[in-house]
Amino acid sequence: xxxxxxxxxxxxxxxxxxxxxxxxxxxxxxxxxxxxxxxxxxxxxxxxxxxxxxxxxxxxxxxxxxxxxxxxxxxxxxxxxxxxxxxxxxxxxxxxxxxxxxxxxxxxxxxxxxxxxxxxxxxxxxxxxxxxxxxxxxxxxxxxxxxxxxxxxxxxxxxxxxxxxxxxxxxxxxxxxxxxxxxxxxxxxxxxxxxxxxxxxxxxxxxxxxxxxxxxxx
Numbered sequence: 001x002x003x004x005x006x007x008x009x010x011x012x013x014x015x016x017x018x019x020x021x022x023x024x025x026x027x028x029x030x031x032x033x034x035x036x037x038x039x040x041x042x043x044x045x046x047x048x049x050x051x052x053x054x055x056x057x058x059x060x061x062x063x064x065x066x067x068x069x070x071x072x073x074x075x076x077x078x079x080x081x082x083x084x085x086x087x088x089x090x091x092x093x094x095x096x097x098x099x100x101x102x103x104x105x106x107x108x109x110x111x112x113x114x115x116x117x118x119x120x121x122x123x124x125x126x127x128x129x130x131x132x133x134x135x136x137x138x139x140x141x142x143x144x145x146x147x148x149x150x151x152x153x154x155x156x157x158x159x160x161x162x163x164x165x166x167x168x169x170x171x172x173x174x175x176x177x178x179x180x181x182x183x184x185x186x187x188x189x190x191x192x193x194x195x196x197x198x199x200x201x202x203x204x205x206x207x208x209x210x211x212x213x214x215x216x217x218x
Contacts, residue, residue: 006172007180007196011157014088014176018095018156023149025096026103031137033104034111052101060165063094067166084166091167091174095156102155103148110144111137150211154204 029048033041051059067084068074077083084090114137122132138145160178167174169183177196184193 007175007177008199010088010091010172010174011176011178011200014091014095014163014174015153015156017092018099018159019149019153021092021096022100022103022152022156023145026100026148026152027107027138027145030104030107031111031133031141034108034114048104049101051097052105056098056159056161056163057165059097060094060162063090063097063162063166067093086166086168086170086174088167088173091163091176094162094166095159098159098162099152099155102151103145106144106148106151107141110141110148113144114140146214147211150207154207157203158200 033045033048036044064085065071066073067090069078069083069085074083074085084093118140119132119136122136123129127135157176158178159176160182163174163176164179169175169179177200181193181196181200184190184196
């Protein structure tokens with residue numbers, strides 16, 4: 001028999017943590033970039049969406065070099081008996097970076113569809129930038145942000161390569177469902193691999209259906 005709870009809990013914990021991170025960072029970055037027209041726009045956008053086109057193992061390797069015990073960050077954390085590599089925090093960071101471009105692109109598309117005259121009118125009426133963002137831009141872009149949130153969660157839930165490089169495969173701590181599938185196949189346990197596969201597919205599918213249903217009711 002195999003543990004039905006651990007990989008599910010670990011996956012949900014890491015995926016939800018990553019989704020919350022990219023929801024905040026991706027939304028703010030998208031809002032800022034929707035108004036930025038400077039010469040560095042292309043370079044900045046390339047950096048923001050790079051994890052989307054890079055192999056996950058490359059992302060994981062870069063993170064390992066940046067956060068490992070021999071890196072500057074790793075040595076600084078070691079002074080306080082802290083570490084990121086091979087921990088759930090490391091797994092969440094890896095999932096966040098891989099999922100970030102999906103959140104960013106969805107939110108950016110939503111913000112760019114907002115009529116700029118509407119935002120300018122609010123500013124002329126005395127609204128602060130915070131009020132413009134939270135009271136006008138954010139509600140108007142909410143469908144795109146919600147869609148990006150679901151896509152980011154699904155991507156984080158299915159993340160394997162970068163997470164394995166940074167966090168390893170520690171049962172009960174960093175062993176997510178994709179890792180459970182991989183190592184179950186390696187061990188010839190096809191039934192267990194199918195079980196985790198169905199769980200991931202159903203979770204992602206239900207999320208997409210819920211978003212589509214919500215948008216249809218608007």
